[in-house]
Amino acid sequence: xxxxxxxxxxxxxxxxxxxxxxxxxxxxxxxxxxxxxxxxxxxxxxxxxxxxxxxxxxxxxxxxxxxxxxxxxxxxxxxxxxxxxxxxxxx
Numbered sequence: 001x002x003x004x005x006x007x008x009x010x011x012x013x014x015x016x017x018x019x020x021x022x023x024x025x026x027x028x029x030x031x032x033x034x035x036x037x038x039x040x041x042x043x044x045x046x047x048x049x050x051x052x053x054x055x056x057x058x059x060x061x062x063x064x065x066x067x068x069x070x071x072x073x074x075x076x077x078x079x080x081x082x083x084x085x086x087x088x089x090x091x
Contacts, residue, residue, distance in 0.1 A: 011073070015042040046089050048067065054066060055082070063085075
């Protein structure tokens, strides 16, 4: 695993933990901690409506820009995540 893969794996795990914490909070009636990346959807860029719309329209640059805005990732990391999402979606 290279550095970008590790960062993306950590980000994915952070998003999953935040989602689980929110579910536990909802079930127990307590408040959930604020997620580290509150606007980024769990599951990666293919689950973000704006990124998905850009990818479906063939606008890779727009998708990368939108994902960077959601996650505060660097250009290389955001491009890698979007490329992986596009491959998973078969676009």
